Amino acid sequence: MVRKLILIATAGMLVYAVFGHPPYDYYTLLRWIVCGVSAYQAYVYTVFKKIGWAWAFIVIGTLFNPIFKVGLSRATWAPIDIAVAAICIVSAFISVKQDEGKGNAR
Numbered sequence: 038m039v040r041k042l043i044l045i046a047t048a049g050m051l052v053y054a055v056f057g058h059p060p061y062d063y064y065t066l067l068r069w070i071v072c073g074v075s076a077y078q079a080y081v082y083t084v085f086k087k088i089g090w091a092w093a094f095i096v097i098g099t100l101f102n103p104i105f106k107v108g109l110s111r112a113t114w115a116p117i118d119i120a121v122a123a124i125c126i127v128s129a130f131i132s133v134k135q136d137e138g139k140g141n142a143r
Contacts, residue, residue, distance in 0.1 A: 040081070044129035047074050048122035055115045068103035071121065075101065078128060090128065097121055 050067055053059065075098030082091035100107055100117070109117070 040078075041129040043074060044078070044125040047071060048125040048129075051118040051122040051125070055118045065103065068101045068106070071101040072098045072103055074125075090131075093124060094128075097124065 047070060050070065054064065054067055075094040079091045079094040079098060082088070082094065101121075
Protein backbone atom coordinates (compact mmCIF):
# COMPACT_ATOMS: atom_id res chain seq x y z
CA MET A 38 0.00 0.00 0.00
CA VAL A 39 2.80 2.41 0.87
CA ARG A 40 4.61 1.59 -2.38
CA LYS A 41 1.42 2.34 -4.29
CA LEU A 42 1.09 5.76 -2.65
CA ILE A 43 4.74 6.58 -3.29
CA LEU A 44 4.42 5.68 -6.97
CA ILE A 45 1.25 7.75 -7.37
CA ALA A 46 2.86 10.72 -5.57
CA THR A 47 5.90 10.42 -7.84
CA ALA A 48 3.62 10.38 -10.88
CA GLY A 49 1.89 13.50 -9.57
CA MET A 50 5.21 15.27 -9.16
CA LEU A 51 6.18 14.37 -12.73
CA VAL A 52 2.90 15.70 -14.11
CA TYR A 53 3.27 18.90 -12.09
CA ALA A 54 6.75 19.35 -13.59
CA VAL A 55 5.16 19.40 -17.05
CA PHE A 56 2.02 21.45 -16.48
CA GLY A 57 3.06 23.63 -13.55
CA HIS A 58 5.88 26.13 -13.58
CA PRO A 59 8.02 24.99 -10.66
CA PRO A 60 11.36 26.60 -9.79
CA TYR A 61 14.61 24.94 -10.85
CA ASP A 62 15.15 23.42 -7.40
CA TYR A 63 11.96 21.40 -7.90
CA TYR A 64 13.56 19.59 -10.83
CA THR A 65 16.60 18.75 -8.72
CA LEU A 66 14.36 17.30 -6.01
CA LEU A 67 12.35 15.48 -8.67
CA ARG A 68 15.50 13.80 -10.00
CA TRP A 69 16.43 12.54 -6.52
CA ILE A 70 12.94 11.23 -5.83
CA VAL A 71 12.41 9.54 -9.21
CA CYS A 72 15.88 8.00 -9.12
CA GLY A 73 15.35 6.67 -5.58
CA VAL A 74 11.87 5.34 -6.27
CA SER A 75 13.11 3.73 -9.50
CA ALA A 76 16.00 2.03 -7.72
CA TYR A 77 13.66 0.62 -5.10
CA GLN A 78 11.13 -0.50 -7.70
CA ALA A 79 13.89 -2.20 -9.72
CA TYR A 80 14.87 -4.08 -6.57
CA VAL A 81 11.28 -5.09 -5.79
CA TYR A 82 10.62 -6.32 -9.33
CA THR A 83 13.89 -8.25 -9.29
CA VAL A 84 12.74 -10.00 -6.10
CA PHE A 85 9.39 -10.81 -7.77
CA LYS A 86 11.26 -12.05 -10.87
CA LYS A 87 9.61 -9.44 -13.10
CA ILE A 88 12.75 -8.67 -15.07
CA GLY A 89 11.06 -6.52 -17.75
CA TRP A 90 9.67 -4.16 -15.11
CA ALA A 91 13.00 -4.18 -13.28
CA TRP A 92 14.84 -3.08 -16.43
CA ALA A 93 12.25 -0.39 -17.11
CA PHE A 94 12.91 1.13 -13.70
CA ILE A 95 16.68 0.77 -14.12
CA VAL A 96 16.44 2.83 -17.32
CA ILE A 97 14.20 5.41 -15.60
CA GLY A 98 16.57 5.65 -12.65
CA THR A 99 19.53 6.13 -14.97
CA LEU A 100 17.71 8.81 -16.96
CA PHE A 101 16.75 10.75 -13.82
CA ASN A 102 20.13 10.25 -12.10
CA PRO A 103 20.84 13.45 -10.11
CA ILE A 104 24.62 12.93 -10.05
CA PHE A 105 25.34 12.38 -13.75
CA LYS A 106 22.56 14.49 -15.24
CA VAL A 107 21.16 13.87 -18.68
CA GLY A 108 20.87 17.33 -20.22
CA LEU A 109 17.73 17.58 -22.31
CA SER A 110 15.53 20.54 -23.18
CA ARG A 111 12.27 21.19 -21.36
CA ALA A 112 10.38 20.25 -24.53
CA THR A 113 12.14 16.88 -24.58
CA TRP A 114 11.61 16.21 -20.87
CA ALA A 115 7.84 16.85 -21.06
CA PRO A 116 6.86 13.63 -22.91
CA ILE A 117 9.43 11.66 -20.88
CA ASP A 118 7.90 12.93 -17.64
CA ILE A 119 4.39 12.00 -18.80
CA ALA A 120 5.52 8.53 -19.94
CA VAL A 121 7.33 7.86 -16.66
CA ALA A 122 4.27 9.08 -14.71
CA ALA A 123 2.13 6.61 -16.66
CA ILE A 124 4.60 3.80 -15.97
CA CYS A 125 4.54 4.65 -12.25
CA ILE A 126 0.75 4.56 -12.12
CA VAL A 127 0.49 1.28 -14.03
CA SER A 128 3.23 -0.20 -11.87
CA ALA A 129 1.45 0.87 -8.69
CA PHE A 130 -1.64 -1.09 -9.60
CA ILE A 131 0.21 -4.10 -10.98
CA SER A 132 2.60 -4.38 -8.04
CA VAL A 133 -0.19 -4.14 -5.46
CA LYS A 134 -2.13 -6.94 -7.14
CA GLN A 135 0.96 -9.14 -7.31
CA ASP A 136 1.93 -8.40 -3.70
CA GLU A 137 -1.56 -9.07 -2.35
CA GLY A 138 -1.89 -12.22 -4.42
CA LYS A 139 1.31 -13.64 -2.95
CA GLY A 140 0.61 -12.40 0.57
CA ASN A 141 3.74 -10.22 0.56
CA ALA A 142 2.34 -6.80 1.42
CA ARG A 143 5.32 -4.49 1.93
